[in-house]
Amino acid sequence: MARAAVKAQAAEPLDGAERILQILSESARLFATTGYDGTSMRDIAEACGISKSLLYHHFKDKDEIYARITLGSTRELYQFVFDRLPEGARPIERIRGFMVATGEYFQRYRWAWVASTTAFWNDPEQRRQKERMMWRDRYENLLRGLIQAAIEAGELRPLDVPLAGRLILSSLNWMHRWYKPEKGMSAPQIADAYFDMILNGLKVEG
Template sequence: MEDLSELLSLSASQSPPPERMLQILTAAAKLFATQGFDRTSMRDIAQECGISKATLYHYFPDKDSIIRPMVMGTTRSIFQHVSALDDPERPPLERLRTLMVETATFFERYRWAWIAGSAIFWNDPQVRRRKQRLEWRDRYETLLRSIIEEAIRRGDMRPMDVALAGRLVASTLSWLPRWYNPEGPLTAPEIADQFYGMIVAGFMPRPG
């Protein structure tokens, strides 16, 4: 079961949601991810939690109020997680490996919330909220591109379109939670580590 308390704290000064809200959010995340947001009802969520609909409505008036924290929380927290572990003094290829492996670690920890949130990332009718999410996503991509740019500058990678290279890495990782098997032979970070080796081998300068 995912522990969403840290993920859903909107700032360092805000306390995590109370236990009952976390139970609801966690159950809803899995239902949204496996059944789809539109096909999941408030009744489904209440039954999954073992509570009455009245209790559910006491905490959340509708499904939108449940999904919103997941979308914002995952978009913000993935950047905060990888940036906290990035060390600009390290060689860029080491930084890239850390970013990729730690992104997968985050996805493994918050798999259902990420799938549920990313599925409706673009569908929020409120422009301000959508803009905030895009700002956090852009911070992640800016960090990734800066690492690739530094690797190219040092000669660790051949010259290339940095934006496209960043999208390749980010897209490869963002689909990982949807298809990897938690019961399989490799963990998500181990898969990301193999992705790193494959991508970097293809990025290295061509001989001659």
């Protein structure tokens, strides 16, 4: 306990915004690795090196932290990807941009991604589920719009747009189950490789 108190005192100088970001980052890691039920406010406080009273100063309970992470991650994924689509590029290159930006978001905010993915299917709170679905639909419809634009530009053959969108998203969404940041390619590089495989195929031409 003494060591935790020393850490808490040393950590106090962070301003409010930095402290909240630290709490959300550490909480996301704990929720992703030990689950919601396996994470307590004490665990979060200790991970942040702060007192429980300071933690409660920023958040009223664990559920508020969890909601902030899981709802925010779904919304911010859409905005992050949208902001990084290359303006004026061919539709096919905008699909590449969508995939690479998704990989970049995953790499930067991996723990929030994992916690949000778990909550997406398991959170019993209907209001939060509806809001997640709204932002998830915007993200998915953004990709579908890019695929449709590529078809109309003659860069892709006519195909089932929703099915193609699900194929691309499935390749990206399952990275968290096997990705090891210390091994091999980065997540954006993997997304770019997926783009090449999906758009250009696996079979040798001719």
